[in-house]
Amino acid sequence: MGKAKRIELSASLEDYIEAIFNLVHESKVARSKEIAQRLNVSRSSVTGALRLLKDKGLANYEPYGYVTLTDTGRLAAAEIVKKHNILKSFFEKVLGVESSLAQDAACRAEHALGTEIIARLLAYIRFVSANNKNGYHLADEFRRFCENPPPEPAGPRN
Amino acid sequence: MGKAKRIELSASLEDYIEAIFNLVHESKVARSKEIAQRLNVSRSSVTGALRLLKDKGLANYEPYGYVTLTDTGRLAAAEIVKKHNILKSFFEKVLGVESSLAQDAACRAEHALGTEIIARLLAYIRFVSANNKNGYHLADEFRRFCENPPPEPAGPRN
DNA sequence: TTGCAAAGTTAGGTGCGGCTAACTATATTA
DNA sequence: TAATATAGTTAGCCGCACCTAACTTTGCAA
Numbered sequence A, B: 001m002g003k004a005k006r007i008e009l010s011a012s013l014e015d016y017i018e019a020i021f022n023l024v025h026e027s028k029v030a031r032s033k034e035i036a037q038r039l040n041v042s043r044s045s046v047t048g049a050l051r052l053l054k055d056k057g058l059a060n061y062e063p064y065g066y067v068t069l070t071d072t073g074r075l076a077a078a079e080i081v082k083k084h085n086i087l088k089s090f091f092e093k094v095l096g097v098e099s100s101l102a103q104d105a106a107c108r109a110e111h112a113l114g115t116e117i118i119a120r121l122l123a124y125i126r127f128v129s130a131n132n133k134n135g136y137h138l139a140d141e142f143r144r145f146c147e148n149p150p151p152e153p154a155g156p157r158n
Numbered sequence C: 001t002t003g004c005a006a007a008g009t010t011a012g013g014t015g016c017g018g019c020t021a022a023c024t025a026t027a028t029t030a
Numbered sequence D: 001t002a003a004t005a006t007a008g009t010t011a012g013c014c015g016c017a018c019c020t021a022a023c024t025t026t027g028c029a030a
Helices: A012-025 A032-039 A042-053 A069-096 A099-109 A116-129 A138-147 B010-025 B032-039 B043-055 B073-094 B099-109 B117-133 B137-147
Strands: A060-062 A066-068 B060-062 B067-069
Touching: A012 A032, A012 A042, A012 A066, A012 A069, A012 B099, A032 A042, A032 B060, A066 B073, A069 A116, A069 A138, A069 B117, A099 B137, A116 A138, A116 B032, A116 B073, A116 B137, A138 B117, B010 B032, B010 B043, B010 B067, B010 B073, B032 B043, B043 B060, B067 B073, B073 B099, B073 B117, B073 B137, B117 B137
Parallel strands: none
Antiparallel strands: A060 A066, B060 B067
16 A cells, blocks of 8 residues: 555656656646757657657646646656656765766666665765764765775786 | 777677676686576577677677677676676675675666766775774664664655 | 487567658747 | 748658577587
8 A cells, every 4th residue: 555556667758757747847837849859859759758658647648738747657757856866966975976977877877776776875865964964074085085095905907 | 099999889788798708707608598598588689689799899709609709899898897896886885785686786777877987986885995994884884874864854755 | 320409590570769751730920 | 810930740760679480500319
């Protein structure tokens, strides 16, 4: 109970549903053309994807109409967005990666990592920021470590 | 100089090249059937992939013959394997994820993350194990944090 | 050596995810 | 309201990555 049945989504359909979710949160409604622009695909590809999402019960879509997500779709989208945000935060705040690269990597990795790993990453972000509050700044510590790493344990090039 | 031109490989071909690399390191030579077993694909799919890898100059392949990698192929494979190992280590040693899940996640994520992020992850692993040598055990610290996390900053469910 | 099982290939098919070009519907505006 | 620009769809195509079934090659045992 409380556990809705998971719908298997391809990486591509995850991208579409995520784009729709974001567009709806920006302008109440998603238009086909905007989705195409976000994802850098043709308008006709969007039409095809929308039909699939409708078939799976994830998107409210009628030809020539605006697009929104169903409750199930919103749930699925929220999960993907959550993964995305956690990954981006992790890359930025923990690893100190530059923002746009973090964004980019998050986009690609969000389809590959399951909930367990994502949960751990979130925990790690919290762990690091908790550590930031006392005198010991873990993130800074790592930055310093990167700038001046201890010598390698010898051996040939790796 | 020193910088060989990168060959773009699909996730699927990366899997094949990685499997061949590992098989060669286990038994000097890779056979089509073994590759198929490792990757859970049919023998005919392997034939197709081998032709592609040969075309790209990555595998030494003649019909009905054994399979090895070219120098370029070995280089490409080594990079993928490196990504795999770093990811697996990170999931296990830093995040404390169970070994087989770490292995699994590494398989999927290795195709999605670029060298910059991978390098940072490696640095982070080193950072954590360096921290393990003094009295302060970062990995243990995180484990404890996971078992007994501080209360959330209030607010509605997230 | 023949003769058969196992390994490998070929032929042909599927689904996905993308594309362009041409068409249709909708919106705008003169 | 009629003309046109823009948005969306359809038709038809391509490449990738897989599959099964049937065929060929190879290697091993009788």
